[in-house]
Amino acid sequence: xxxxxxxxxxxxxxxxxxxxxxxxxxxxxxxxxxxxxxxxxxxxxxxxxxxxxxxxxxxxxxxxxxxxxxxxxxxxxxxxxxxxxxxxxxxxxxxxxxxxxxxxxxxxxxxxxxxxxxxxxxxxxxxxxxxxxxxxxxxxxxxxxxxxxxxxxxxxxxxxxxxxxxxxxxxxxxxxxxxxxxxxxxxxxxxxxxxxxxxxxxxxxxxxxxxxxxxxxxxxxxxxxxxxxxxxxxxxxxxxxxxxxxxxxxxxxxxxxxxxxxxxxxxxxxxxxxxxxxxxxxxxxxxxxxxxxxxxxxxxxxxxxxxxxxxxxxxxxxxxxxxxxxxxxxxxxxxxxxxxxxxxxxxxxxxxxxxxxxxxxxxxxxxxxxxxxxxxxxxxxxxxxxxxxxxxxxxx
Amino acid sequence: xxxxxxxxxxxxxxxxxxxxxxxxxxxxxxxxxxxxxxxxxxxxxxxxxxxxxxxxxxxxxxxxxxxxxxxxxxxxxxxxxxxxxxxxxxxxxxxxxxxxxxxxxxxxxxxxxxxxxxxxxxxxxxxxxxxxxxxxxxxxxxxxxxxxxxxxxxxxxxxxxxxxxxxxxxxxxxxxxxxxxxxxxxxxxxxxxxxxxxxxxxxxxxxxxxxxxxxxxxxxxxxxxxxxxxxxxxxxxxxxxxxxxxxxxxxxxxxxxxxxxxxxxxxxxxxxxxxxxxxxxxxxxxxxxxxxxxx
Ligand SMILES: Cc1ncc(C[n+]2csc(CCOP(=O)(O)OP(=O)(O)O)c2C)c(N)n1
Ligand code: SF4
Ligand SMILES: [Mg+2]
Numbered sequence: 296x297x298x299x300x301x302x303x304x305x306x307x308x309x310x311x312x313x314x315x316x317x318x319x320x321x322x323x324x325x326x327x328x329x330x331x332x333x334x335x336x337x338x339x340x341x342x343x344x345x346x347x348x349x350x351x352x353x354x355x356x357x358x359x360x361x362x363x364x365x366x367x368x369x370x371x372x373x374x375x376x377x378x379x380x381x382x383x384x385x386x387x388x389x390x391x392x393x394x395x396x397x398x399x400x401x402x403x404x405x406x407x408x409x410x411x412x413x414x415x416x417x418x419x420x421x422x423x424x425x426x427x428x429x430x431x432x433x434x435x436x437x438x439x440x441x442x443x444x445x446x447x448x449x450x451x452x453x454x455x456x457x458x459x460x461x462x463x464x465x466x467x468x469x470x471x472x473x474x475x476x477x478x479x480x481x482x483x484x485x486x487x488x489x490x491x492x493x494x495x496x497x498x499x500x501x502x503x504x505x506x507x508x509x510x511x512x513x514x515x516x517x518x519x520x521x522x523x524x525x526x527x528x529x530x531x532x533x534x535x536x537x538x539x540x541x542x543x544x545x546x547x548x549x550x551x552x553x554x555x556x557x558x559x560x561x562x563x564x565x566x567x568x569x570x571x572x573x574x575x576x577x578x579x580x581x582x583x584x585x586x587x588x589x590x591x592x593x594x595x596x597x598x599x600x601x602x603x604x605x606x607x608x609x610x611x612x613x614x615x616x617x618x619x620x621x622x623x624x625x626x627x628x629x630x631x632x633x634x635x636x637x638x639x640x641x642x643x644x645x646x647x648x649x650x651x652x653x654x655x656x657x658x659x660x661x662x663x664x665x666x667x668x669x670x671x672x673x674x675x676x677x678x679x680x681x682x683x684x685x686x687x688x689x690x691x
Numbered sequence: 692x693x694x695x696x697x698x699x700x701x702x703x704x705x706x707x708x709x710x711x712x713x714x715x716x717x718x719x720x721x722x723x724x725x726x727x728x729x730x731x732x733x734x735x736x737x738x739x740x741x742x743x744x745x746x747x748x749x750x751x752x753x754x755x756x757x758x759x760x761x762x763x764x765x766x767x768x769x770x771x772x773x774x775x776x777x778x779x780x781x782x783x784x785x786x787x788x789x790x791x792x793x794x795x796x797x798x799x800x801x802x803x804x805x806x807x808x809x810x811x812x813x814x815x816x817x818x819x820x821x822x823x824x825x826x827x828x829x830x831x832x833x834x835x836x837x838x839x840x841x842x843x844x845x846x847x848x849x850x851x852x853x854x855x856x857x858x859x860x861x862x863x864x865x866x867x868x869x870x871x872x873x874x875x876x877x878x879x880x881x882x883x884x885x886x887x888x889x890x891x892x893x894x895x896x897x898x899x900x901x902x903x904x905x906x907x908x909x910x911x912x913x914x915x916x917x918x919x920x921x922x923x924x925x926x927x928x929x930x931x932x933x934x935x936x937x938x939x940x941x942x943x944x945x946x947x948x949x950x951x952x953x954x955x956x957x958x959x960x961x962x963x964x965x966x967x968x969x970x971x972x973x974x975x976x977x978x979x980x981x982x983x984x985x986x
Contacts, residue, residue, distance in 0.1 A: 317778045320771060346774045351805030355767030358760070358802070362771025365758060366733075368778050370771075384761055495756040495772065497731045497784060502751035504759040511748050 296474045296541075303466035306434040306473055307373060307399045307459065308333035310441025312343050313481040314397070316371040317488075320348035320359035324378040325411050326463040327401040331373060353378035357385045357398075364394040365503065367490030369445065372396070375463060376403035379417045383424070389456045390425025390519065392493050392504055395448030396456040397441060398426075402564070402615075403463040404652040412653020413463040415564070416616040419624050425519050427457040427526060428593040430563040434471045436590075437461050439543055442476075446485050446533050452525045454492055460592075462615075464653065465565040476541055484540050523594045530591070547591040550603045552578055556585030558668045559604055559642075561612040561629055563589045566649075566656040570613075573661040584665055589625070597632030604633060609643045611668040613661075614681070615650045622646040622681045643671060646681040660685050704730060704754040711743050714907030716871040716897030716914060717818045718744070721789060723874055724816060727881045730755055732785040733772055737762045737799065739791035740825045740899075741818065763798040765790045766806035769813040785814060785885065792819040792833035795894075796854040807863050807890045814884045815892045817854070820899035828902040835922070836969065837962040839954040840902075846957050850969055855894045856976070859928055865891035867927035867936075871898070872914030876925055876936055883927070896923045904953030913951050920948040921970040926977055932984035935977055945970060 301309065308330045311319070319338070321331040337343040348363075350356045353374050360370035374382060379400055389396050400418045404410040418428060429444065431437045437459060444457040461467055493503045507515065527547060538544035552574060553559055562570045567588040574586045587603060589596075604610050610633075614623025621627065626646035633641040647664050650656040663684050704725040711718040717740055725732065734757045736745045744752040745759050760768045765788040773786050790799060795817040803815060822840050823829040829842040832852035839846055855868050865887040869877035877895060884891035898913040900906065905913055917923040918937060922945060925937040945966055949955040 318771065318774050320774075346778055348770055348774055349809065350767060350770070351801060351808075352767075354761075355764055355770075355802050355805055358764040358767035359771030359774070362758075362768040362773075363775030363778075364771075366772055366775040366779065366781070368775040370775075385764070388761065495733045495758060497733065497756055500730075500754060500756045502746055502753060502757040502759070505745050505751060505757075506742060506747045506759065508748045 296476050296480070298472055299475050300470050301434055301473050302468050302470045303431070303434045303437045303461045304329040304401065304468065305333060306438035307441055307461065308337070309475060310438040311371045312337055313476065313478060314442055314445045314485055315344070315369065315487070317345050317368040318348065318360060318363035318370045319345055319372065320350050320356045320370070321372045322350055322353045322356045322374070322378060324353070324375050326403060326467045327373050327375045327378070327399070330399065330401070334371070353381045354385060357382045357389060360396055361385065361389050361392065361394060364396055364490070365392065365493065365495045367488070367494055369488040370396055371398070373399040373401065375401040376405055376417045379421065380405055383420065386421055386424040386426060388504060391515070393454040393522070394456055395445065395454060395488070397444045397448060397459070398456065399437070399441070399459045399461060401463050401467045402460055410652040413465055414615045414651045414653070415460070418458060418460045419616045421458065422593055422624065425455065426593060427455050427591070428460060429458065429591055430460045430589065431466065432565060432567050432588065433466065434473045435543070436545070437466070438473055438475065439537070439541065439545065442481055442485060443533065443537055443545065447526070447530055449488055450529055450533070451491070452529050453522050455519070455522050455526070460564065462565040480540060484537065526594050527596060545590060547596040548587055548589045548600060551586045553585035553587060553603050553607070555583055556606070557583040557608045557672065558665060559585040559587055559607040559610050560661070560665060561587045561589065561610060561625065563592065563625065564615065566613060566615065569656055569658055570661050573658050573665070577665065595628050595632070597628065597635070600629065601632045604629070604642060607642045608672050609645060609668050611645045611647060611664050613647045613649050613656070613664060617648055617651060618681060622679070623648050626681070643675060645671065648681045648683045649685045654685055656685070702726065705744060706752045706754070709743060709752045711740065712901045712907065714900045714910045715740070716899060716910050717741060717820060719871050719874070720816070720818050720877065720895050720897055723878060724787070724789070724881055725755065727878055728785050728787065728885060731783055732787055733758070735760045735765050735768050735788045737765050737790050737794040738825065739794050740820070741789050741791060742825065762794050764802045765794065765799055766802035766804070766815070769815070770806045770809055770811045773811045773813055786812070788813060788815040790815070790817055791824070792817060792821060793823040793831040796832040796852050800854065804858070804861060807858065807861060807892070810889050812887070812889055815890065817892070817894045818897040819894060820897050820902060822902050824899055824902045836965055837955060837958045839957060846962065850965070853973070855892070858892050859931065862931065863892055864889040865927070865929055867893045868896070868923070868925055869893055870896040870914045870918055870923055870925060872911050872918060873925060873937060880927055902954070905951050909951065913948070916943070916948040916951060919943045920945045921974050922948050924974055924977055933977055933980035934984065935981055942970065
């Protein structure tokens with residue numbers, strides 16, 4: 296293992312290189328572009344034995360990797376924002392055909408208005424398409440998760456595509472020290488891909504993805520659901536092996552200072568680093584506040600999360616997407632998890648919207664969320680609303 | 692029907708008893724195409740009447756591997772499959788897109804053009820029934836001027852988009868037009884496409900009795916009349932060198948073609964004239980290209 300300085304994009308590309316992907320098809324979009332440039336360069340220099348398909352759109356990028364995956368190649372693509380929205384039609388095809396595609400999403404707000412900067416509205420739009428979704432906090436996690444993702448996606452019990460969501464610029468363009476495993480170590484963990492499920496092969500002709508009637512459509516969807524249900528146990532098994540080999544373990548979420556917390560903050564992505572810093576500071580002042588950082592959003596670890604959260608008096612969820620017409624999507628998931636946990640009294644769940652279109656989630660923002668939530672303790676409110684905590688009211 | 696091959700020794704890789712309409716030109720083309728390409732073929736069909744061949748639920752018409760693609764992305768899937776096969780060292784397989792005119796000249800044009808630019812080896816066969824038939828006869832970019840469809844109830848007001856000509860301009864190793872009415876000509880062209888080391892495109896005129904409103908037994912007659920009146924010209928272009936494969940010395944009057952189909956029953960004098968101009972211009976263009984190619 297060697298220590299190298301790299302940003303999130305480079306980590307994603309290096310993860311793909313170490314996973315020995317065989318076909319890459321991608322279309323450039325800020326802030327994802329460096330990933331595909333780096334891979335194109337690795338392939339051109341012969342440092343990665345793969346083929347790069349220069350497609351003419353993101354829709355075609357995903358179709359091309361679906362095609363290559365359908366004949367048994369290990370494939371990679373990456374996108375963001377409008378590119379992901381363009382792919383939407385075929386993200387469902389990738390999942391429905393049970394193809395182990397790994398695709399980082401470098402989170403960027405969806406238009407309109409146009410923004411180059413981070414929020415989670417793009418990946419949230421894909422949340423029910425049948426992909427596993429990881430949210431990474433740092434470059435190390437990005438690199439490790441790409442490797443883990445292939446192992447998980449290709450496991451016969453799973454066969455689902457995986458998104459690794461990384462915050463645009465905050466993570467994609469921020470350089471940090473990363474431990475890069477040796478190729479041999481990765482090879483030992485991730486054997487070559489051998490497609491065995493839906494394979495287009497004249498030796499054994501199959502018609503794949505055909506028009507499907509109501510008598511069997513539900514069952515095919517149910518099989519996808521069953522695979523989703525198997526993700527956590529399989530991920531633990533694979534994750535433990537990864538930890539044995541590489542010394543890093545990636546559970547679906549991590550709970551810090553939650554044991555005796557009155558208020559638990561729930562975060563995803565890079566905001567978690569700031570949140571951790573603020574929570575630690577408040578703990579030192581004796582405030583009973585905890586942090587639950589979610590790493591896997593799909594499948595949603597509702598049961599396990601509710602076990603942690605139920606002990607708190609209130610839960611503050613920060614969503615980095617607007618959830619227009621409802622509450623922040625993560626807060627809805629948390630509410631759902633707590634409501635079905637069978638508790639007589641569930642903690643109050645507060646929905647906060649922050650960090651849209653690249654706005655910084657600062658110590659101050661996090662501090663306000665926590666303070667606001669503490670303010671509601673013993674003061675229950677009859678409301679169903681999100682609080683836009685970092686709003687510049689003078690502009691509205 | 693004289694030109695339909697009688698060689699029954701050719702093995703069929705498309706089942707019988709499919710639910711296409713009686714007299715479907717598209718089905719005939721698909722069957723012939725696979726007889727020539729043989730079993731080492733992966734076929735892609737987008738949503739369209741060709742999807743009927745790919746099947747429903749547990750049934751499929753193909754005896755070769757098939758993938759039901761999206762309407763706009765046959766070209767992209769073909770690229771991915773070809774490159775995937777190449778990295779796995781499997782170079783003996785034909786990758787074939789079999790798409791309708793709507794999936795080709797409208798929504799799928801970008802992906803097709805991209806795949807051709809990339810030079811990937813695949814055969815793209817567009818069967819042209821001149822409308823979105825599977826969704827119930829709506830206009831496509833390939834619909835002939837003046838034709839009735841459910842979305843051009845007063846007759847189409849624009850000339851058809853000639854995508855074969857567009858691709859000729861783009862540059863492609865092998866390109867051809869064909870017709871279900873001249874099946875041996877089509878077979879020759881598939882045979883050529885088979886050995887091209889790069890993309891090939893074959894645009895086949897396949898009259899559709901359901902959508903064009905003519906009796907099912909007249910598919911071949913209508914197809915032939917299109918060629919004999921110059922509404923459809925059979926040619927090929929190898930590395931851009933054009934050769935008209937069925938030369939017409941004197942065109943039959945286009946009215947003879949139009950009269951066979953109810954979709955043209957409301958046509959005006961002006962439209963008729965525009966169609967005649969279209970025929971002349973189209974044929975002259977090809978003759979010129981052919982002349983230049985000869986030199
Ligand atoms: C993205 C998308 N838009 C619309 C459709 C609906 N649709 C299915 S088949 C079809 C018509 C296709 O026409 P064509 O390619 O000419 O084939 P044909 O039906 O005539 O055989 C359309 C519009 C679809 N499946 N996908
Ligand atoms: S509508 Fe036309 S193209 Fe479609 S199956 Fe019927 S005859 Fe064939
Ligand atoms: Mg059509």
